[in-house]
Amino acid sequence: MQRITMSDGTTPRRRRLALALVAVLALAATAVAMGCGGSGTKRPSGPTPAQIAARKREMTLGAQVFAKKCALCHTLAGKVAHPTFIESPIPNLDEVKPKLAYVRRRIEEGGFDMPTLSSELNASQARAVVAYVAEVAGRNVAVGASSADQASGQQVFQAHCQSCHAIAGRAATGTPAYPGTDFNNVRPSVKLIEHQVRRGIRDEMPSFRGKLTDAQLEAVARYVNAVAGR
Ligand code: HEC
Ligand code: HEC
Numbered sequence: 494m495q496r497i498t499m500s501d502g503t504t505p506r507r508r509r510l511a512l513a514l515v516a517v518l519a520l521a522a523t524a525v526a527m528g529c530g531g532s533g534t535k536r537p538s539g540p541t542p543a544q545i546a547a548r549k550r551e552m553t554l555g556a557q558v559f560a561k562k563c564a565l566c567h568t569l570a571g572k573v574a575h576p577t578f579i580e581s582p583i584p585n586l587d588e589v590k591p592k593l594a595y596v597r598r599r600i601e602e603g604g605f606d607m608p609t610l611s612s613e614l615n616a617s618q619a620r621a622v623v624a625y626v627a628e629v630a631g632r633n634v635a636v637g638a639s640s641a642d643q644a645s646g647q648q649v650f651q652a653h654c655q656s657c658h659a660i661a662g663r664a665a666t667g668t669p670a671y672p673g674t675d676f677n678n679v680r681p682s683v684k685l686i687e688h689q690v691r692r693g694i695r696d697e698m699p700s701f702r703g704k705l706t707d708a709q710l711e712a713v714a715r716y717v718n719a720v721a722g723r
Contacts, residue, residue, distance in 0.1 A: 555625025558618045562610055563626075570629055579606045581694055588685040590631025590722055595678035597623045605671065605697070634682045636719050646716025649709045653701065654717075661720045671697045680722025686714035 540548070559569065566576045569586040576583055583606070591599075600619060603609035611619055650660065656667030660676040674681075681689075687710055693700030701710065 551621045551624055552628065554618065555621035555623075555628075558614065558622040559625055562613065563622065566607070569626070570632070581606045581697070582689065582692070583607075584681075585685065586626060586630040587633045588631075588682040589679050590634045590681075591627065591679040592722060593623060593627035595675075596626045596630075631680065631682075633684070634680055634718070636680075643716050643719055645709075646712035646714070646719075649705065649713040650716055653705070654713065657698065660717065661723070673698060676717055676721035678722065680718065683711075683714045683718045686717050687711065690714065 559567075563569070564572060564574055566574055566579065566583045567586045568574045571587065574583070597619075599607065600614075600623060601609065601611045614622065650658075654660075654673075655663070655665065657665055657669045657673035658676055659665045662677065665672060665675075689698070690705070690710055690713065691700065691702045693702075705713070
């Protein structure tokens with residue numbers, strides 16, 4: 494399967510982002526026109542029974558929206574997706590723990606191979622699926638690095654990854670054609686990182702198979718897993 498290439502040699506990410514932006518602006522305009530709705534009331538400190546019930550309803554709606562709009566591509570809560578029509582890796586959401594605001598942004602902006610979905614969802618569906626994913630994702634993501642692991646892993650990261658990936662409050666140092674995942678927003682499992690680093694992503698991220706030793710690979714994976722997503 495070939496990734497689509499424009500006549501100038503670029504892939505259509507910029508175009509998609511432009512389209513996504515139009516969709517987001519349209520959505521924002523609608524939200525303003527509707528007076529933003531939602532829960533305008535101030536919350537007391539502890540959740541009330543009504544709030545707990547509302548949260549439960551939101552999780553149920555979120556799970557329904559996920560099953561309809563996302564489960565086609567993403568594995569979550571052990572329900573394995575088998576997408577065959579997309580070439581680049583689709584994050585297994587049991588192997589990554591994304592922050593809520595990042596999930597929201599992904600839905601609004603889409604990605605390289607992820608469509609913009611906010612235009613297909615009404616405001617409460619979008620809110621619910623974002624809350625659901627933020628709550629449920631990352632069940633296989635544990636933090637387990639010792640500080641010794643972190644020092645050697647950090648060195649590998651600075652030498653090989655930092656040009657494309659932001660982490661631990663530091664911005665990426667390079668200007669890659671496609672910016673890598675911002676690890677301030679998402680904590681991947683050691684397993685997912687090792688897999689991704691070995692495999693690479695065609696046209697976007699080099700494969701480090703044979704370029705890093707197994708020990709370096711494990712160290713960098715443990716480092717990223719330990720410090721990402723905070
Ligand atoms: C057509 C397949 C497809 C669908 C449908 C889809 N996604 Fe994605 N998603 C992807 C791909 C591919 C990526 C990897 C990033 C990219 O494309 O740039 C991704 C990335 C993400 C990420 C970031 C994960 C990370 O580790 O950085 C989140 C969160 C996410 N998707 C949530 C959702 C949600 C929620 C829905 C449903 C509302 C959804 N996706 C629907 C393909 C899809
Ligand atoms: C030339 C730029 C580049 C370099 C160098 C690079 N990456 Fe990436 N990486 C990317 C891009 C681009 C993506 C996909 C981002 C997306 O889909 O939105 C990515 C994705 C990832 C992911 C998947 C994250 C997720 O949540 O789905 C991991 C893990 C990762 N990279 C780890 C690393 C590590 C560790 C190194 C160093 C050994 C590294 N990368 C080096 C560009 C790079």
